[in-house]
Each structure stands twice: as structure tokens, then as C-alpha cells.
Amino acid sequence: MPQPQDMVGMNPRNPEQNFIFFELEIDSLVRILPGGHCYLKLKLSKSQSDEPILSVEVRNPEADIVSHQIPITIVLSKYWNTYARPTIKLRKMCISMPPPKSIARFIHAFRNMNARVVKFTASVSGDLRISTKIDHGEIDASFSDLQTNPSETDSQEETANVQLMIRNIQSLFQSFAHTRSRVKMNIISNRMAEFNIHNEDCVLSFIVGNVSD
Known part of the structure; x- marks a missing residue:
């Protein structure tokens, strides 16, 4: 020893x-x-x-x-x-998300429709669209008046989007669905995002990426 x-x-x-x-x-x-x-x-x-x-x-x-x-x-x-925590060189968009329970419900529904990839599209005006493609078309859910923080981003773009594998984020939102946690999403690229889970006494950070077609 x-x-x-x-x-x-x-x-x-x-x-x-x-x-x-x-x-x-x-x-x-x-x-x-x-x-x-x-x-x-x-x-x-x-x-x-x-x-x-x-x-x-x-x-x-x-x-x-x-x-x-x-x-x-x-x-x-x-x-x-x-x-070591991966170095994040660029944040294209920073937006507060709806309650984890709402996100978990939509992601669960998408997966029941055999969807594999979910797309988040956010704007500086506080709009968030969650969408996925299925065999017979595309379905989505939209939210508005969400809080954004342009000072935490490195981009001048009005909108940003990211595609993630549903299997990589479903358990994340389900785990916090029945808590009072607040979630902030930082879109790093169109294939990577950071989710910060704010609890009463701590902040948990999850970096998710690498869509496989």
C-alpha cells in the first residue's frame, strides 16, 4: 500500500x-x-x-x-x-428552461414514438422549441418568455440550436422531474449542450453531446 x-x-x-x-x-x-x-x-x-x-x-x-x-x-x-471538466470555449446561447417535469414529459412522449434525436432551438427573445422527427412527420413543443442571459454567451446570433440523442438526456430530466430544481441550458454547438441543474444547495452540471446518426 x-x-x-x-x-x-x-x-x-x-x-x-x-x-x-x-x-x-x-x-x-x-x-x-x-x-x-x-x-x-x-x-x-x-x-x-x-x-x-x-x-x-x-x-x-x-x-x-x-x-x-x-x-x-x-x-x-x-x-x-x-x-477534468472539459473546456468550453464558446457558448452560443444561454436560456433558462421550463420545469424538468415538463421537459421529461415531452422527451418521454418523443421516445414512445420511436424518435431518437431531439432538437432544441432557442432565441435571445426567450423562445424555446423542442422538436423531433418521426416516421410520418415532425412534432414539436414551444415555450416563450423564458429568461436568457446574453452576457454569458460568445455569439451575436439571434437563435441557436442543438441536436441530442434522446437516450442521453431522458434519464437526466426524469431524475429531477419531481424536484424544485431549475435548469439552464447553454448551447455550445449544434451537437453539444451544457445543462446546469440549480438546487437549493448546489449546482450540477451535465455536458451532453455526440449525436450518432
């Missing part, structure tokens, strides 16, 4: 590198954090067999404190670039 500083890539002389990167199975975390629990503490430690683990203490509805241990894999610092 490497020394701790080698294992986690800590650099005490550079505060910007004092991070620990690790991987874990999402299902392992979901199983121990059901709704109704009060989440108390997260701690990185080692098991009795000297393997790295994430200890999670939760208080259940009966006020009992239960400790869970999740196996993790420490990511060496030399692999950190693999997890």
Missing part, C-alpha cells in the same frame, strides 16, 4: 492540490441514503484489511445512528486530468 500522501496525491505546499479523488459505486450510496434520513457525517478511512473506505453515518427516522462503510478506489494524482 503506498504512503497516504502518494495514494491521495496531497501536496501540502500547494493548497490548490490538496484534494482527494476517489470512485465508488453509485448504487452503494443510494442504498444507504433513502429519503427521510438525516445525513450526519462522511469520513474517509481504512478498513481492518487496510483498504480505503468511505464511512457514512446516518440517523434514521427512529433517531438511531447507523454507520455504513462503502468500498472506494483512490484515484492517483497522475490520473486527475482524466476527470
